[in-house]
Amino acid sequence: MKVFLKCLAKVKEATGHGAELIVLPECFNCPYDENYFTDFAEAIPGQSSNVLSNVAKENGIYLVGGSVVEKLDGKFYNTCTVWSPDGELVAKYQKAHPFDINIPGGTSFKESEFFSPGTSFATFDVFGFKIGLGICYDLRFAELAQVYARLGCHVIIYPGAFNMTTGPLHWELLQRIRAVDNQVYIASASLARDTSGPFIAWGHSTVVDPLGKILGTAQEKEDIVYCELDLKHVNKVRKMIPITFQRRTDLYDVVEGKTFISEEKS
Ligand SMILES: NC(=O)CC(=O)C(=O)O
Numbered sequence: 001m002k003v004f005l006k007c008l009a010k011v012k013e014a015t016g017h018g019a020e021l022i023v024l025p026e027c028f029n030c031p032y033d034e035n036y037f038t039d040f041a042e043a044i045p046g047q048s049s050n051v052l053s054n055v056a057k058e059n060g061i062y063l064v065g066g067s068v069v070e071k072l073d074g075k076f077y078n079t080c081t082v083w084s085p086d087g088e089l090v091a092k093y094q095k096a097h098p099f100d101i102n103i104p105g106g107t108s109f110k111e112s113e114f115f116s117p118g119t120s121f122a123t124f125d126v127f128g129f130k131i132g133l134g135i136c137y138d139l140r141f142a143e144l145a146q147v148y149a150r151l152g153c154h155v156i157i158y159p160g161a162f163n164m165t166t167g168p169l170h171w172e173l174l175q176r177i178r179a180v181d182n183q184v185y186i187a188s189a190s191l192a193r194d195t196s197g198p199f200i201a202w203g204h205s206t207v208v209d210p211l212g213k214i215l216g217t218a219q220e221k222e223d224i225v226y227c228e229l230d231l232k233h234v235n236k237v238r239k240m241i242p243i244t245f246q247r248r249t250d251l252y253d254v255v256e257g258k259t260f261i262s263e264e265k266s
Pocket of ligand 1: 099101136138161162163167
């Protein structure tokens with residue numbers, strides 16, 4: 001509840017500065033550790049959903065509610081919900097790729113021992129933008145972002161919590177690659193670093209534009225990153241560097257199990 005109240009105070013603060021869409025981090029209301037997931041698991045709608053819905057309504061904002069541990073039909077999911085200024089649920093996304101890594105001497109985690117993977121994409125429309133959702137480790141999968149771009153997204157939002165081994169190497173790099181490859185804005189919100197907690201997050205919530213330029217970034221501490229997104233800028237970048245329209249699907253088309261590469265004629 002303490003964490004919840006802190007987040008809600010930050011939402012109020014951001015709203016006071018004119019924010020119209022606010023993103024919370026992955027597992028914002030539960031320690032990111034397998035020993036806590038069962039106790040914090042809940043249904044959607046449920047306790048956290050009710051609070052998120054009310055907060056979105058009270059502040060008159062779109063709220064991307066980071067992620068919560070969802071219990072559904074006896075399974076657990078790492079789930080992001082999005083709430084409208086009317087307090088309505090406008091999108092729900094279950095993390096598709098469980099965070100399973102084992103770096104000797106570094107970070108090891110096996111989300112798949114607890115969470116089931118989600119099986120669908122989730123988008124929502126707001127202020128003329130189409131927005132796609134991923135969660136943290138999903139950022140590593142180029143195809144997920146490509147699918148969102150093909151679906152017409154201008155922005156992909158990733159609530160996250162990279163770790164102290166991979167964070168410094170990959171967190172910013174992956175966001176810039178996904179932005180440039182897909183000519184979309186990428187926005188991530190990370191847990192702040194708490195060195196006394198069971199999972200030490202890298203932090204550094206970030207927003208990147210479709211050219212790969214970093215528009216705003218936090219450090220490791222609690223903070224709010226403010227950015228203004230411009231739909232015209234997305235279209236301008238796609239015109240200036242027309243890769244979105246130049247894909248050679250006659251030459252290559254990457255579909256699982258059916259990767260096609262045209263043969264060179266001699
Ligand atoms: N925490 C995650 O889901 C991902 C992460 O830390 C990584 O990919 O590295």
